Amino acid sequence: MFHLVLYRPQMPENAGNVIRLSANIGAPLHFIGPLDFYLDNKRMLRAGLDYHEIASLKFHTSFEHFMQEEKPQRLIASTTKGAVIHTEFKYQDNDYIMFGRETSGLPAEVMNLIDPQLRITIPMVPQSRCLNLSNSVAVVAYAAWLQLGYVGAKHLQV
Numbered sequence: 001m002f003h004l005v006l007y008r009p010q011m012p013e014n015a016g017n018v019i020r021l022s023a024n025i026g027a028p029l030h031f032i033g034p035l036d037f038y039l040d041n042k043r044m045l046r047a048g049l050d051y052h053e054i055a056s057l058k059f060h061t062s063f064e065h066f067m068q069e070e071k072p073q074r075l076i077a078s079t080t081k082g083a084v085i086h087t088e089f090k091y092q093d094n095d096y097i098m099f100g101r102e103t104s105g106l107p108a109e110v111m112n113l114i115d116p117q118l119r120i121t122i123p124m125v126p127q128s129r130c131l132n133l134s135n136s137v138a139v140v141a142y143a144a145w146l147q148l149g150y151v152g153a154k155h156l157q158v
Contacts, residue, residue: 001151002091002144003028003072004137005098007063007106010036014102017134023055025145026152030096031059032066063110072096077106077114078140080130082121089120091144093151099140102133 004027009015015031022029060066076097078086091097097120100106111119122131122139131139145151 001027001093002095002097002141002148003030003070004141005030005032005066005075005096006133006137007032007098007100007110008035009133010102011133012037014133018137019055019057021134021138021141022057025141026056027141027145028056028058030066030070031057032063032098033059033061070096074118075114077111077119078122078136079105079111079119080121081105081111082119083116084120086120086122086140087143089143091147093148095144097140097144099133099137105130 004018004022006015006018006029009018009031015035015037019029021027060069072095074092074095076089076091076095078097078099098106098110100110120140122136124131130136145153
């Protein structure tokens with residue numbers, strides 16, 4: 001399964017929604033700090049309901065700490081400046097898909113470490129800037145999970 005990575009998220013509600021998504025698809029979720037809120041924030045917990053108890057969550061104090069501890073073989077950046085449309089990208093097991101801050105995305109020093117062919121984007125109309133962070137994570141995560149055959153999913157019986 002791929003990993004989801006939130007780089008210094010700012011809004012606890014977005015973090016809570018992504019925790020819930022992470023639990024529902026079985027993807028480990030990494031937070032890269034420092035964060036602008038506490039992980040026990042009431043708004044985050046409300047948005048994530050009780051899913052934080054079943055999600056696989058990991059906190060890293062910095063991007064450097066994340067890289068040292070996780071040593072990702074493929075670190076993918078979801079960005080408005082991506083070279084590849086998210087549905088055309090070929091995801092692999094154990095990919096790390098990283099999303100930037102709500103107001104500024106991923107910083108240049110992080111983007112410079114990521115191969116341009118590992119920078120994905122979600123298509124939008126020209127007058128639109130970007131999607132909400134938790135919506136972006138959901139769009140990309142389900143595209144990646146589909147490509148991996150919905151590994152671990154329970155399938156509905158009709």
